[in-house]
Amino acid sequence: MKTVCPHCHQKYDxxxxxxxxxxxxxxxxxxxxxxxxxxxxxxxKANPAQAFQCYACLHPFRLKIYTETEDAASQHxxxxxxxxxxxAKLGLLLQIIVFIYGVGSGLAALQGVGMIFSAFSDYPELGxxxxxxxxxxxVVTVYGRLLxxxxxxxxxxxxAVQTPYSLFALLGGGIxxxxxxxxxxxxxxxxxxxxxAFSNVLTLVFLYQIYHIWGERCLMxxxxxxxxxxxxxxxxLGRISVxxxxxxxxxxxxxxxxxxxxxxxxxxxxxxxxxxGMLLGFLGLIGNIVFIIIIFGNH
Numbered sequence: 581m582k583t584v585c586p587h588c589h590q591k592y593d594x595x596x597x598x599x600x601x602x603x604x605x606x607x608x609x610x611x612x613x614x615x616x617x618x619x620x621x622x623x624x625k626a627n628p629a630q631a632f633q634c635y636a637c638l639h640p641f642r643l644k645i646y647t648e649t650e651d652a653a654s655q656h657x658x659x660x661x662x663x664x665x666x667x668a669k670l671g672l673l674l675q676i677i678v679f680i681y682g683v684g685s686g687l688a689a690l691q692g693v694g695m696i697f698s699a700f701s702d703y704p705e706l707g708x709x710x711x712x713x714x715x716x717x718x719v720v721t722v723y724g725r726l727l728x729x730x731x732x733x734x735x736x737x738x739x740a741v742q743t744p745y746s747l748f749a750l751l752g753g754g755i756x757x758x759x760x761x762x763x764x765x766x767x768x769x770x771x772x773x774x775x776x777a778f779s780n781v782l783t784l785v786f787l788y789q790i791y792h793i794w795g796e797r798c799l800m801x802x803x804x805x806x807x808x809x810x811x812x813x814x815x816x817l818g819r820i821s822v823x824x825x826x827x828x829x830x831x832x833x834x835x836x837x838x839x840x841x842x843x844x845x846x847x848x849x850x851x852x853x854x855x856x857g858m859l860l861g862f863l864g865l866i867g868n869i870v871f872i873i874i875i876f877g878n879h
Contacts, residue, residue, distance in 0.1 A: 582617040582799050585610070586628040589635050591617070593799075619800055622671035624793040639671070668736035668800060674793060675734070681786045682730045685723040686859040688756075690829070692719030722756060725749035731847070731855035733793060739805070742798040750791050757783045818846035821857025828864030836864035 581596050588608035598614045605612060615629035622639035633640045670678065695716030698705040704712040726749050732738045757780050764776035821843035828836030839861030846854025 582626055583614045584617045584626050584628045586612050586630065589627075591626050619667045619796055621667050621669050622674070624670075624674070624796045626796060626799075668797060670733065670793070674789070677786050677789055678730050678733055681783070681790060682727060682855075682859050683862065684783060685726045685730070685753075686856075686863055689720050689723040689727065690863070692716045692723065695719065718752065719756065722749050722752035726753055727856055727859065728852055729794060730790070731852045733790070733797060734847070734855070740794065740797040740801045742795070746794070750787070750794065753787050754784065754791075757787065815846075815851055815853070817842045818851035818853030818857060821846055822853055822860065823857075825857045825860030825864055828861060829867060836861045836868060840865065 585605040587610045590607040617626040620634035623637040625636040699709045699712040706712040761780040824835045824839035843854045843858030
């Protein structure tokens with residue numbers, strides 16, 4: 581169970597039997613009663629149960645007033661792990677961060693696929709075929725998992741579970757961004773160097789936020805059980821969305837838009853493939869628009 585000192589906001593993981601017990605904070609050495617922490621829907625920070633607003637971003641918590649009957653009914657619902665998931669919803673700023681990082685991850689994964697293909701040509705991207713394949717596979721593996729992780733964050737009803745693969749992806753994303761930052765200072769110069777360096781720094785900042793949100797969400801979902809429902813329709817739409825998006829990336833302009841629409845519908849129903857199809861559809865749409873602009877520009 582997660583608890584927070586109301587005096588200095590130091591977070592602790594404690595056994596469930598510590599609930600309502602008086603303890604002393606190791607950081608500020610003040611006494612407080614252990615309560616279950618609540619999480620800010622705007623920034624994801626853990627707060628004491630008695631807080632009226634988030635200590636980090638000052639976002640107000642919604643107050644709930646129940647009659648005795650309603651309170652008993654609501655507690656019964658919560659005990660069955662089907663309760664209010666409003667705390668799992670991302671605020672507008674975090675939604676923007678997740679979307680931008682998701683688009684970047686999709687582009688990076690596609691670049692990794694391109695690197696793997698280039699290794700089998702006469703001009704491997706990194707000069708060495710073996711190194712190009714290893715780096716390309718690492719990029720696809722890291723950013724592919726990050727796309728699934730981001731999809732879970734955007735769906736309050738999905739359960740977030742911390743796994744070694746998700747930790748590897750978060751750590752790998754940071755390492756790849758640091759490598760990109762080093763390359764920007766050693767390979768590029770002038771305006772190009774500034775753009776590459778800024779994009780990698782921004783990526784690291786976004787990844788730090790996502791790492792923090794993901795950790796808090798996993799703690800929040802420890803005892804949560806996803807609601808049972810039929811996912812056949814959304815699963816089919818998600819797969820079709822990905823297929824159409826891939827065709828759109830290969831030059832089928834008219835396939836990108838339906839891929840986006842189907843991906844959004846499937847994603848709202850909790851399908852991860854829909855999220856990937858939506859992002860790939862956006863990339864295909866943007867890529868085709870850029871291609872058309874270049875062609876007409878040359879004429």
